Amino acid sequence: MATEGEATGLVFHPMDQFIVTPLFRTLGPGETVNWYEPTNVTLWMAFIVLAIIALMVWGTGGRGLIPNRVQSIAEMAYGMVHKMVDDVAGHEGVKFFPYIMTLFLFVLFANLLGLVPLGFTVTSHIAVTAVLALAVFVTVTGVGFARNGASFLKLFWISSAPLALRPVLAIIELISYFVRPVSHSIRLAGNLMAGHAVMKVFAGFAAVLWIAPVSILGVVAMYGFEILVAFIQAYVFTILTCVYLKDALHPHH
Amino acid sequence: MITLLQQTTAPVAVETTSPEAGAVTITVPPGSSPPSVEAAIEGALPTVTMPMTTAPAPESAGGIPQIDFTTFGNQIFWLILTIVASWWVLSRVALPRIGGVLADRQNAISGDLGAAEEFKRKARDAESAYEKALAAARSEAQGIAAEQKAGVQAEIDAAIAHADAEIAARAAESERRIGEIRESSLDDARSVAREVTAELVRAFGGQPDEASVTAAVDRRLQAAS
Incomplete structure (x- = not known):
């Protein structure tokens, strides 16, 4: 890479697509991004908000008794998440529905907009997914203690297990409880990052003549797969949030 | 990081011990035509090993941008703004609206079902009323027919009796006249x-x-x- 500038070579930069850069200035050597300045993160998050508004507000503007296409998609998303919250977290979980719906739509549109060529995938960044996962963790823990008081700790004390095993299980449960935000966030960021990096590597090979057809087919296949992953990861993130919320609302196994 | 450098220097060499860890360099003779460059890469590729150590990449690659902590503040700031904006729009505008539309539709459907049930009940009532009216009309018709029959029968009987009486009278008259004629002829x-x-x-x-x-x-x- 030291000789990078010298030749017209096959150079792979699969991670360059994840670099956070300011929108209106070029970073000099040693300069870092300020927390307040607009970056490509800002731009693509704005697109996410616009996409959410387009689907959920503009799309349902007709309030049709017989929905049009966009409205049916919005209603489908609403129905799916609402049913998920109701089924998994129980009826009391429904008051957290707007929060969970926000998470679902944010993750879904972040994943999908990241697949737009030249797009930036905000959910491929652990900073973003960790904040989302920590917000869920803090909310769930707070709700658990607020609703159940100290009896929320019974979540870790499995009364159906033999008494001798309970302390061991309690330690395991406690560890698994605190690992939740980690797995919750890394699952999403890791999937997205890996998928996009692999696509970039495939695309890089397209510069070599004899390998280009395989590479292009690979990119197409990966792209289709990544669309699937985008939906699945949004779904998984949301349903896990519901599962954690269920533990907070009903800590008794 | 994998870097394949296609240089125009001879001879073909695959250098896996790049001074920079994690880099694979393929060098190719100078002035060689594109086919030989491709051949060189083709020959070199099977031997390419990908070191798994993460290299401290140059500025352009930026290492793994996900663990560049200098951008975390920026990302988190904009993320919180985005989430709050999305949550506000969804909870204030979109979700109540969609919930309302779904409830309206549910009401309309159950209302329609109720109306259909009502219409069905009305149809059944109308049918039974019709059946009742039909039965009443039929029995009335039968009554009228019987009455008419009885009236006609009485008239016929009277007419027959009258005719019988007349016939009897005429027969008696004829008898009498035959007697007279017989008497007179005698x-x-x-x-x-x-x-x-x-x-x-x-x-x-x-x-x-x-x-x-x-x-x-x-x-x-x-x-x-």
Whole structure:
């Protein structure tokens, strides 16, 4: 890479697509991004908000008794998440529905907009997914203690297990409880990052003549797969949030 | 990081021990035509090993941008703004609206089902009313028919009785007249017989006695009849 500038070579930069850069200035050597300045993160998050508004507000503007296409998609998303919250977290979980719906739509549109060529995938960044996962963790823990008081700790004390095993299980449960935000966030960021990096590597090979057809087919296949992953990861993130919320609302196994 | 450098220097060499860890360099003879470059890469590729150590990449690659902590503040700031904005829009505008639309639709559907049930009940009522009216009309018709039949029967009976009486009267009249005719014809025959007898007696030179002639004729008629 030291000789990078010298030749017209096959150079792979699969991670360059994840670099956070300011929108209106070029970073000099040693300069870092300020927390307040607009970056490509800002731009693509704005697109996410616009996409959410387009689907959920503009799309349902007709309030049709017989929905049009966009409205049916919005209603489908609403129905799916609402049913998920109701089924998994129980009826009391429904008051957290707007929060969970926000998470679902944010993750879904972040994943999908990241697949737009030249797009930036905000959910491929652990900073973003960790904040989302920590917000869920803090909310769930707070709700658990607020609703159940100290009896929320019974979540870790499995009364159906033999008494001798309970302390061991309690330690395991406690560890698994605190690992939740980690797995919750890394699952999403890791999937997205890996998928996009692999696509970039495939695309890089397209510069070599004899390998280009395989590479292009690979990119197409990966792209289709990544669309699937985008939906699945949004779904998984949301349903896990519901599962954690269920533990907070009903800590008794 | 994988870097394949396609340089125009001879001879073909695959350098895996790049001074920079994690880099694979393929060098190719200078001035070689593109096919030989490709051949060089083709020959080199199977031997390419990808070191798994993460290299401290140059500025352009930026290492793994995900663990560049200098950008975390920026990302988190904008993420919180985005989430709050999305949450605000969804909870204030979109979700109540969609929930309302879904509830309206549910109401409309259940309302329609109720109306359909109502119409069905009305149809069933109408059908039973129709059946009832039909049965009433039928029994009424039967009553009227029976009444008419009875009336006609009475008239027929009366007419038959009248006709019978007339026939009887006429028969009696005819009987009487036949009797009269028979009586008168008997009388005529008797007077003719008497006159013939008187003439016969006169022809024989006798003096017909009216009383004895009459008695003789009656005696003979009596014997004949």
